[in-house]
Amino acid sequence: MESVLFSVRLSLQVACLSTLLIVVTGIPLAYLLARKEFKGREVLDMLFTLPLVLPPTVTGYYLIIVFGRNGLLGGFVYQWTGWTIMFTWYAAVLASYVVALPLMIKTARAAIESVDKNLINASYTLGHSEINTALKVILPLAKRGIIAGAVLAFARSMGEFGATLMLAGNLPGKTETMPIAIYSLSGSGEWNKAHGLVMLMTLISGLFLYIANRYSKRTF
Amino acid sequence: MGLYVNLQKKVNGFSLDIEWEIGHEPAVLFGFSGAGKSMTLQLIAGLIKPDSGFVRLDDTLYFDSLSKTDLPPQKRLFGYVFQDLALFPHMTVWQNILYGAPLLSGKEKQDRARDLIRSFKLAGLEKRYPSEISGGQKQRVAFARALIRRPKMLLLDEPFSALDRPLRLEMREFLKEVKESFNIPAILVTHDFDEAAAVSDRIIIYEHGKITQTGSPEQVKTAPANTYVSHLVSS
Numbered sequence: 038m039e040s041v042l043f044s045v046r047l048s049l050q051v052a053c054l055s056t057l058l059i060v061v062t063g064i065p066l067a068y069l070l071a072r073k074e075f076k077g078r079e080v081l082d083m084l085f086t087l088p089l090v091l092p093p094t095v096t097g098y099y100l101i102i103v104f105g106r107n108g109l110l111g112g113f114v115y116q117w118t119g120w121t122i123m124f125t126w127y128a129a130v131l132a133s134y135v136v137a138l139p140l141m142i143k144t145a146r147a148a149i150e151s152v153d154k155n156l157i158n159a160s161y162t163l164g165h166s167e168i169n170t171a172l173k174v175i176l177p178l179a180k181r182g183i184i185a186g187a188v189l190a191f192a193r194s195m196g197e198f199g200a201t202l203m204l205a206g207n208l209p210g211k212t213e214t215m216p217i218a219i220y221s222l223s224g225s226g227e228w229n230k231a232h233g234l235v236m237l238m239t240l241i242s243g244l245f246l247y248i249a250n251r252y253s254k255r256t257f
Numbered sequence: 258m259g260l261y262v263n264l265q266k267k268v269n270g271f272s273l274d275i276e277w278e279i280g281h282e283p284a285v286l287f288g289f290s291g292a293g294k295s296m297t298l299q300l301i302a303g304l305i306k307p308d309s310g311f312v313r314l315d316d317t318l319y320f321d322s323l324s325k326t327d328l329p330p331q332k333r334l335f336g337y338v339f340q341d342l343a344l345f346p347h348m349t350v351w352q353n354i355l356y357g358a359p360l361l362s363g364k365e366k367q368d369r370a371r372d373l374i375r376s377f378k379l380a381g382l383e384k385r386y387p388s389e390i391s392g393g394q395k396q397r398v399a400f401a402r403a404l405i406r407r408p409k410m411l412l413l414d415e416p417f418s419a420l421d422r423p424l425r426l427e428m429r430e431f432l433k434e435v436k437e438s439f440n441i442p443a444i445l446v447t448h449d450f451d452e453a454a455a456v457s458d459r460i461i462i463y464e465h466g467k468i469t470q471t472g473s474p475e476q477v478k479t480a481p482a483n484t485y486v487s488h489l490v491s492s
Contacts, residue, residue: 161304163359165359174345
């Protein structure tokens with residue numbers, strides 16, 4: 038029972054941190070993609086969206102190449118500090134972050150692009166800088182899409198399995214998140230515990246979709 | 258002294274090439290839709306960058322392709338009233354008006370907003386959102402927001418076109434009051450000749466991105482430069 042509770046707590050912890058990172062980095066990225074014209078914009082969008090359509094194992098594979106102990110970045114870190122992100126709960130956060138980020142970028146970009154251009158122009162002619170206009174006009178008006186994106190990203194983080202398994206492994210009491218625990222429990226025939234986790238997972242995901250829908254109904 | 262505008266801009270197959278000058282009196286840009294009137298306002302305000310030309314008000318150059326001067330819209334201090342008014346839907350009337358003066362201190366901003374609310378007959382509506390007030394009230398909020406930081410000029414892009422006739426007549430009177438109390442150049446874009454004649458003694462007629470004729474309402478009515486103008490003033 039203790040290991041089940043651990044996996045619930047770990048999944049919430051991983052989803053909270055990855056959603057926080059997604060909000061902090063995803064909103065500026067979505068803004069950049071929606072409002073700035075630069076070379077390679079659509080390529081960048083495609084790169085960030087790829088994890089949405091790639092099998093999570095492929096995403097996980099790429100992450101190992103970059104962040105693994107012998108990886109492009111990970112090798113460097115390991116040489117200098119002797120530490121690797123692999124098989125820690127931070128790896129689960131990294132996997133969830135990369136897999137769930139596209140949900141935030143897609144919804145927030147669409148919401149930012151749908152803000153009336155005249156309102157933005159009005160803000161400029163009233164003397165407000167671009168950053169001020171973004172904070173006081175564009176983001177508040179795109180709020181519904183941004184919140185929906187964050188909620189979807191949270192739910193996706195909670196449910197992350199494939200990339201997490203490749204990066205963080207399946208270490209009971211260390212990196213065993215809810216979806217991985219369900220996989221282990223059903224593998225070893227512990228159906229009662231698996232049932233409980235499946236119900237809880239469905240309940241949490243359903244609740245989050247309900248919240249996302251309620252937010253997207255609010256209008257000015 | 259006054260506003261001197263010389264602008265060239267090609268975009269999506271449309272070509273604008275205009276030059277005109279006005280003093281400190283209101284002027285009207287007049288013509289059918291798609292003639293380049295609204296585009297001119299956006300070029301003057303710095304919302305679109307001209308290919309070449311210059312914009313000078315009194316002694317200040319705002320844009321000049323030769324000396325590569327190009328002040329951003331934030332630094333041009335022109336009050337702009339948009340065709341759809343562009344009131345911020347998530348801000349109250351009070352917040353919308355205050356938003357027009359980002360550089361003023363809190364107290365001065367609030368004093369000015371209170372004065373505008375009184376003189377523009379908006380008292381009691383401060384806490385309402387734009388969706389909760391009438392069309393005429395929205396117009397007055399848009400003007401208050403554009404005027405609170407005491408702009409050097411007003412750019413009005415068909416702000417009355419969405420109103421019905423009695424309200425439009427009322428807004429013309431309102432515009433005259435604004436003209437008298439603020440005494441700054443104002444450029445009104447319209448395709449309603451009565452409105453043009455009521456507001457200004459100087460009409461600048463646009464035809465496919467060029468200026469066809471300039472003059473007083475009587476002049477363009479009695480001696481139209483071509484059939485386009487005579488068609489325009491009688492429609």
